[in-house]
Amino acid sequence: MERAMKKIAISTIFNVCNYGTVLQAYATQYILGQLGYKSEIIKYIPERVNSNKVLLRTGGASAKNIFRNVLSIAIRLPGNILMRKIFNNFLNNNIIFTKRKYENLEQIRENPPEADIFLTGSDQVWNSKYNAGIDYIYYLDFVPNGKKKIAYAASIGGEDFETDEKPKIKTLLEKYDYIAVREKSAQKAISNLSISNVQQVLDPTLLLQTENWTPLFSKRKMKENYLLLYILGRDKNIIEIGEVIAKERGLKIVKIGLDFIISSKVDKNDLLCTPNEFLSYFYYADYVITNSFHGLSFILNFEKQFSIVLPKTFSTRLESLLYQFGLEDRIIRDKDDIDRHKFFLDYELVNPKKEKAKEKSLEFLKIALEL
Incomplete structure (x- = not known):
C-alpha cells in the first residue's frame, strides 16, 4: 500500500504526431501502474515542436524559400490540423500529465513537478540531432537534490553522442542513480564515457502483453486478408x-503512415489513422513490411510474419532489436532478398528470448524504483 503512494514524474517525448512516440508513453505509464506506482508525464512541449511557433519562423530564409515553405504549409495544413487533433485526442484520453505545462528549462527549474522519483522515458530523448542539441529536460537537469533519477530505455538514435557534447553529457549522466538504454550502441556509448552499470532493456511497448x-x-x-505497409518517410522501394510479396501471398495491400502520399499501387491508403486504428491494423495483418522501430515492436508483440527495410537514417535502433532476437534474416536490403519472406518465422523460437529480455527489463525497473 505504501508503494502505491509513491509518485514518478516521467520526462519523455510525447507531443509528436508519431504512433510509436505516443504508444511508448502510454506503455511506460501502464507498466509503472502495474508495478504499483503513480506516475505523471511531464507536460513539456519545447518551442521547436510547438506547431504554432514553428509555422511563424522564417529565420534568414530568402523570399523564394519563404514562399515555397508557406506554400507547402498551406497545402499540408488541413491534414496537419486533423493529424494533431487525432493525436491530442489519444493523449488526452489515455495519458496522465502534470497539470503544469513547461516550454523550457528555466520554467521547470523554477517550479518542478512534485514527485518521489524522476524518470527519463524511452524514445529518442538523448538524440541531439532529433532534439536540436542537448535537451537538458530529458537529462533531468532540473531535478531537486536528493531525488532519485532513473533512465529507462533511453535512446540516442545512432551509434554515438556528438563528440563536442560528450563532456557535458557525461556530467549529466553521472547524476543518475540508474541508467538503462534501449540499444546496444547506446550502452557502449555511455560506457565509453566511463559510466558503469549501464543496462540494455526493452522498449516499454514490448513489456505489455497483447491482452494489455x-x-x-x-x-x-x-x-x-492483407499485407500492411507502415512507412516512415518516403520510400517507394518498400x-x-x-507489391511482390503481396502478389505471391495472395494478399491485399494496406498502407498506413503520416506522409500524406496516396499510392495507386495499394488497395487501401489510410493516411490519418488513429493510434487505436494503428494497433488494429497491426493485429489483424497477415504480413507486415516496415522501416519503423515501433513497427517492429508491434510486429513482435502480435507475432506477425514480416520483413524489414532499413531506413536511410537511424537504422541502428531497428538493427539492434533484430540482432537481439536473432531476426536479422528478416531484413530486405534489395530485391534479391525478397524471397526471404518465404521463410516462416516460428515464434516459439523467438518468444523465449523475448520473455527473458522482458524479465530482465522489469527486474531493472523494480530494483531502480525501490526507495
Missing part, C-alpha cells in the same frame, strides 16, 4: 517490395 493492448483496439477496418 486490446482495450485500445478499434474495429477491424479491412475485411480481406511499396515495390510490398
